[in-house]
Amino acid sequence: MAPTAPLANGLYVKDLAQSPDLKSVPSEFTFANDSKGSNSDTLPVVDFSMLVSDNADQRSKALLDLAKACEDWGFFVLINHGIPETLMEAIIDASLEFFDLPEDEKRYEAKSASDPVKSGTGTANAANHKILLWRDFVKSYVHPRFYCPDKPRRLRDIVSEYSERSRSVLRELLQGISENLELEAGSMDETLNLDSCFQLYAANFYPPCPEPDLTIGIPPHTDHGLLTFLIHNGVAGLQIQHKGEWFHTNSPKNSILVNTADHLEIFSNGRYKSVKHRAVVNTEATRISVVLANGPAPEVVVSPSVELVKRDGRALYGPMKYIEYVETMLSNRYDGKGNLECLKIQ
Ligand SMILES: O=C(O)CCC(=O)C(=O)O
Ligand SMILES: [Fe+2]
Numbered sequence: 627m628a629p630t631a632p633l634a635n636g637l638y639v640k641d642l643a644q645s646p647d648l649k650s651v652p653s654e655f656t657f658a659n660d661s662k663g664s665n666s667d668t669l670p671v672v673d674f675s676m677l678v679s680d681n682a683d684q685r686s687k688a689l690l691d692l693a694k695a696c697e698d699w700g701f702f703v704l705i706n707h708g709i710p711e712t713l714m715e716a717i718i719d720a721s722l723e724f725f726d727l728p729e730d731e732k733r734y735e736a737k738s739a740s741d742p743v744k745s746g747t748g749t750a751n752a753a754n755h756k757i758l759l760w761r762d763f764v765k766s767y768v769h770p771r772f773y774c775p776d777k778p779r780r781l782r783d784i785v786s787e788y789s790e791r792s793r794s795v796l797r798e799l800l801q802g803i804s805e806n807l808e809l810e811a812g813s814m815d816e817t818l819n820l821d822s823c824f825q826l827y828a829a830n831f832y833p834p835c836p837e838p839d840l841t842i843g844i845p846p847h848t849d850h851g852l853l854t855f856l857i858h859n860g861v862a863g864l865q866i867q868h869k870g871e872w873f874h875t876n877s878p879k880n881s882i883l884v885n886t887a888d889h890l891e892i893f894s895n896g897r898y899k900s901v902k903h904r905a906v907v908n909t910e911a912t913r914i915s916v917v918l919a920n921g922p923a924p925e926v927v928v929s930p931s932v933e934l935v936k937r938d939g940r941a942l943y944g945p946m947k948y949i950e951y952v953e954t955m956l957s958n959r960y961d962g963k964g965n966l967e968c969l970k971i972q
Contacts, residue, residue, distance in 0.1 A: 650840075654758045655757060657840070657842045661907075665876070669699070669702070672691050674704055674798070677689070696803065701903075704795070709882070714788075716784045717857070722914055732745055733745060742766055743765070743773050747759065759845070760835050761844060762830075763829065764829050768785055774786070819926050820923070822923035826917075832907045833912050834909055838909055846902050847964070848900040851888065858914060885903060889928050892930060893931050895938055900966060924952075927946065928948050943970060944970075951965050
């Protein structure tokens with residue numbers, strides 16, 4: 627399983643980056659890359675407190691912001707979401723502690739794609755050869771069944787609470803999306819079995835890099851699931867593609883960066899596209915991101931909403947069981963044509 631392999635000499639990127647004489651990026655990390663992005667002062671913002679407000683005007687405004695963000699960018703900055711700042715800081719800190727563990731305590735080598743906890747460094751395919759990525763990671767399935775690395779000890783409770791609170795936010799956002807798509811009340815919840823929604827926690831660790839333009843943290847990709855939530859330690863690095871151009875995502879402290887993912891594109895029959903994004907690295911500071919991928923229930927066979935297919939006259943995507951989609955993606959990540967492309971009906 628390539629994506630979880632440690633470096634050939636057993637090093638993590640974290641350790642490699644700490645070698646005092648490292649002046650250049652080893653050739654295995656070379657990724658033809660133009661990591662420059664533009665700034666946008668018009669990144670969409672959704673105010674969660676307005677979405678759940680009793681004031682009808684406020685709620686309509688928030689629904690409109692949400693619809694526009696999903697249609698135009700596939701990305702928004704979520705503010706006033708109610709998840710405590712202390713919890714967000716705690717999950718970043720505890721995730722950082724994970725990467726500081728001795729190697730034998732943080733190694734979760736995946737024997738198969740369905741292992742619920744995985745860690746390592748990553749690889750990608752570039753011009754027919756494998757390259758290494760400038761990032762270490764840990765991932766675990768946290769809902770409907772909860773798994774977590776054993777150490778650091780406090781990680782379990784923190785991840786569990788963060789995923790639970792995020793689920794309430796997720797359900798409200800999906801409720802808003804369902805209204806925006808003019809779906810029958812409850813039909814999205816039922817079809818995708820959202821009470822048992824799948825959540826995957828991932829922490830990405832990007833140490834400073836001597837030549838950031840020659841390598842990449844995570845190459846351009848889209849995510850599985852419905853909506854991805856991302857928070858970070860204040861060091862920028864996430865870029866999203868919009869109208870063919872790459873944009874930096876700057877976000878106020880305590881906000882959550884949300885992007886639309888493959889299963890929202892499938893379920894909405896192509897109305898809301900899964901946004902392409904990437905993580906770039908820098909010379910100065912360690913960056914950590916904590917990602918929650920939020921999808922339908924693992925066993926649901928996802929296809930476009932029946933109501934939308936009726937409206938559109940045809941389905942634009944074929945069906946696939948969600949957990950199979952996740953696990954093929956985890957084993958062939960960044961390997962050419964993704965599942966989404968394969969499911970598109972011409
Ligand atoms: O670290 C980031 O900003 C991006 C992470 C990401 O895209 C992912 O884990 O799928
Ligand atoms: Fe991603």
